[in-house]
Amino acid sequence: MTTTTRNWKFFLERDDVWDVRLFGGGHAHLTLTETDDPLEAGLEIMASPPGKKLQTLSLLSGGEQALTAISLLFAVFMTNPAPICVLDEVDAPLDDHNVERFCDLVSQIAAETSTRFLLITHHRHTMARVDRLFGVTMPERGISQLVSVDLATAEKIRQTA
Numbered sequence: 001m002t003t004t005t006r007n008w009k010f011f012l013e014r015d016d017v018w019d020v021r022l023f024g025g026g027h028a029h030l031t032l033t034e035t036d037d038p039l040e041a042g043l044e045i046m047a048s049p050p051g052k053k054l055q056t057l058s059l060l061s062g063g064e065q066a067l068t069a070i071s072l073l074f075a076v077f078m079t080n081p082a083p084i085c086v087l088d089e090v091d092a093p094l095d096d097h098n099v100e101r102f103c104d105l106v107s108q109i110a111a112e113t114s115t116r117f118l119l120i121t122h123h124r125h126t127m128a129r130v131d132r133l134f135g136v137t138m139p140e141r142g143i144s145q146l147v148s149v150d151l152a153t154a155e156k157i158r159q160t161a
Helices: 003-013 062-079 096-113 124-128 151-160
Strands: 027-033 042-048 084-088 116-120 132-140 143-150
Touching (some): 027 062, 042 062, 096 116
Antiparallel strands (some): 132 143
């Protein structure tokens, strides 16, 4: 049995690996479709957020789909955490309440695994929760400039002013 097959079987046979902290409960699992070979099979994602019946990913709302996808991503990530994780606009379809849950989970995973997260976002709540902000400005037409702000240092400066 290959490592890939073993990893897929791990996710297919266990439903407790999904990180349901984003939903505040619920249940989710993966199902192979069409064949038993995980490298050639289709994959159906089933989820039931709290208070809802178990259904396929396509029947969930946009925010629920995003939370389910993020939960799957983190479940896979937690099997072998990397030192760096880059997430690009994963919080975009989420409302403010779910962005807070997402940020809480990222903070918890960072503390548990020592993973450094690089979050690309435009969401104000996500930006307010990070240690350092990087931005790109254009002081003159055609000239881009990278700006970096350490939020802890900025807060200290603000308090002393």
